[in-house]
Amino acid sequence: MATPHIDAAPGDFADSVLMPGDPLRARYIAETYLEDVRQVNTVRNMAGYTGTYRGRAVSVMGHGMGIPSVSIYAKELITEYGVRRLIRVGSCGAVRDDMQVRDLVIGLGACTDSGVNRTRFGGMDFAATADFALTRALADAAEAQGLAARVGNLFSADLFYDPRPETAELLRRYGIVGVEMEAAGLYGVAAEFGARAATICTVSDHILKGDSLDSTARERSFDDMMRTALDAVLLDDRGESA
Ligand SMILES: O=P(O)(O)O[C@H]1O[C@H](CO)[C@@H](O)[C@H]1O
Numbered sequence: 001m002a003t004p005h006i007d008a009a010p011g012d013f014a015d016s017v018l019m020p021g022d023p024l025r026a027r028y029i030a031e032t033y034l035e036d037v038r039q040v041n042t043v044r045n046m047a048g049y050t051g052t053y054r055g056r057a058v059s060v061m062g063h064g065m066g067i068p069s070v071s072i073y074a075k076e077l078i079t080e081y082g083v084r085r086l087i088r089v090g091s092c093g094a095v096r097d098d099m100q101v102r103d104l105v106i107g108l109g110a111c112t113d114s115g116v117n118r119t120r121f122g123g124m125d126f127a128a129t130a131d132f133a134l135t136r137a138l139a140d141a142a143e144a145q146g147l148a149a150r151v152g153n154l155f156s157a158d159l160f161y162d163p164r165p166e167t168a169e170l171l172r173r174y175g176i177v178g179v180e181m182e183a184a185g186l187y188g189v190a191a192e193f194g195a196r197a198a199t200i201c202t203v204s205d206h207i208l209k210g211d212s213l214d215s216t217a218r219e220r221s222f223d224d225m226m227r228t229a230l231d232a233v234l235l236d237d238r239g240e241s242a
């Protein structure tokens, strides 16, 4: 049944959904990697598509920017459309000395300055962690393609433009592998509503070194990440049926 934010019909989404922040990245993934693809969401131009990848039904849909936005879409996909697996395919900033633009990172956990998980978790600190098997499938899929992917803690920021000059250095000291804006919220939604979630990101900029990719590159050049996420769905299927 349609929601205020998704006008798809029941059954329009596959059980596994890749979710970039950018709906145009969703369109690129659908048009480049899926067969028999059709658009299943149009509301607010938050494009959603369903097709097949190597014969398996997969959906891809944008989730917008920030935890409030991803929380709406993830919740509705899980509770109204029966989605069981959500893989965020994002961009992120790097802070570590040993990282650079285009590195791949997988978010085993996600720290945050957002209060949403305390709100949902009775005022206590919720450890926002990805689904282990799905995370392992992402790591295995990257390795199978010969790609190096760093697995670790993300930082999901409420503010893209953080006014605190000390934040990036603090995150560097704690070994944060990527600064983005949604994973901690996505993991909280998945825990609340009983689904499985994971995150893979491509480094789009280095916050301390000052390197940065342009918007076109962020929309349509993260193919290693996209293929890794799609292959991870297939690998995860094998784990679930074992
Ligand atoms: O490129 P996406 O997936 O949107 O991810 C990152 O980019 C946006 C900020 O530019 C935020 O959504 C952040 O999480």
Ligand SMILES: O=c1cc[nH]c(=O)[nH]1
Pocket (backbone or CB within 6 Å): 091, 092, 093, 094, 160, 179, 180, 181, 204, 205, 207
């Ligand atoms: O949220 C984001 C995404 C990319 N780079 C950042 O610094 N933050």
